[in-house]
Amino acid sequence: MRARLIYNPTSGHEIMPNNVGGILDILEQAGYEASAFRTTADQNSAKNEATRAAKAGFELIVAAGGDGTINEVVNGIAGLDKRPQLAIIPAGTTNDYARALKIPREDPIEAAKVVLNKTYLPMDIGKANDTYFMNIAAGGSMTELTYEVPSALKSVLGYLAYLVKGAEMLPRIKPTKMKIEYDDGEYDGEASMFFIAMTNSVGGMEQIVPDQQFSDGLFTLIVIKTSNLKEILHLIALALNGGRHVDNDKIIYSNTRKIKITPEDNEKLMINLDGEYGGDAPVVFTNLQQHIDIYANTDELKNSISKDVLIENEKVNNEEK
Template identity: 60%
Template structure:
């Protein structure tokens, strides 16, 4: 039976250029051996999520999420909870495209992004995060500063990309207020005031690749960042350091790897909203679990740094050792 692919695309994502390339994109997946069809998302809630679930349950082998990080997050939430999960491909058409950036998928050329499927080696299994009953593929965050993502108008995001977040962030910095919280992670606990927390699965946060400089895509760990300092001057210092990746050594920052994290506000009157992949994902208390190598994705394997593929590189090394071990010395009889 011929393999099937379903393209789930957002017709209003980014600068709305995706539709003009759709025929050529369909042709690429047909060339790769997939009987391919497309679905345009609607303004209805969970449109992409529901279609992804339907296609997966009907036995589609490949789901292509074409749009911004919001569309991709919906698609992942549509398939991550299923026992049988199709392979996932990404065609970025949003503003920051964090996940595509981490997978080194071409972000300015949708057809080039689709053509990654033509190389059978461009596949590997990637970690996914679970936050209570929701899933995320890039980052979970909480704290006053992260609330700026809710306050940047979508039109401003489309026009200015992540520069819009900087503009709004500068405006909100004076309002940053720490929250007294408990953060339990892999047998340890931070208990005290924190301004911001991040749990990252990739190295790209809002288009910046130094905030989580050593993130691995498949090692089973979150990169957990807890920002303790909350003064205006301190936050500005840390933001400057984050652009260079030197914030991880700052004493005002806890930076660790963790598989299981529970975040709980200690004052019942404090509301701690949690941001999942750039959108509101509910309020803490929240339990985060890293689902190790949970989804197979299509990526630009030639461009992803070796240190971002811990488990994949280890498998390649193990396979190489086994292969060498099974070879006979041609000089021996």
């Protein structure tokens, strides 16, 4: 079997170049003939290499970098009929996806060792028109901070950079009129933000989507209907206090398989996919259930895995071992 490590040398504090050899050793221990690809500044560098490796028959792709790098790799393989398994080495700022899958986030070598356990999940993948995402999609004025935080500031301050910029932007939040269609209904009105979650880790916090289940084919849709600063701060406080925001009348909180977002009154609505700009609305979001097998620390995830998926996963893993 062959594994291809695709790593971003500039992610986070530029820790990956010094760890490539150790990661390749771990992959060899797991039974793979391992090789590495260093991404470049070229557009879609990671995505193009992931597509090439998948079509060349590599059984495993290891994506090493921040959520943006992982998103590129997912976009490189999600549209293929035959998709390799995926492992993740977090080396970015917030590393939301690795946090959700309980993958070690402080040491790339420890993260690579998850492959040795041969435990993976058939994870849902989101599709926004023709682009894929694996963790979150969002839109509205509250999402603009992800575009405004300079890369240099993220490298120095990490997640703190988002908090600093978020505090600066709160007074500038304004509503956008939009139409949101989802399985259980339709909302036509103003919102300061919507976001669509596929895991329970959003912006480094696990309380925003407290009941998220992996591999169930459902998005969690949250629409913040207010742009009042005091009300938004109250919602944030409720979210941090055990996820109590889910029943508040200032938001919509719903599980759904499909979502359509349409801006109204000629408003521009930029879409954020996994922390990066993903085009403008209108957009249709579709959940591709159990689309890619992704390595995870399943022993710590049993509360987030539906029972039937957990039983099947353990059966397959035991057979492989």
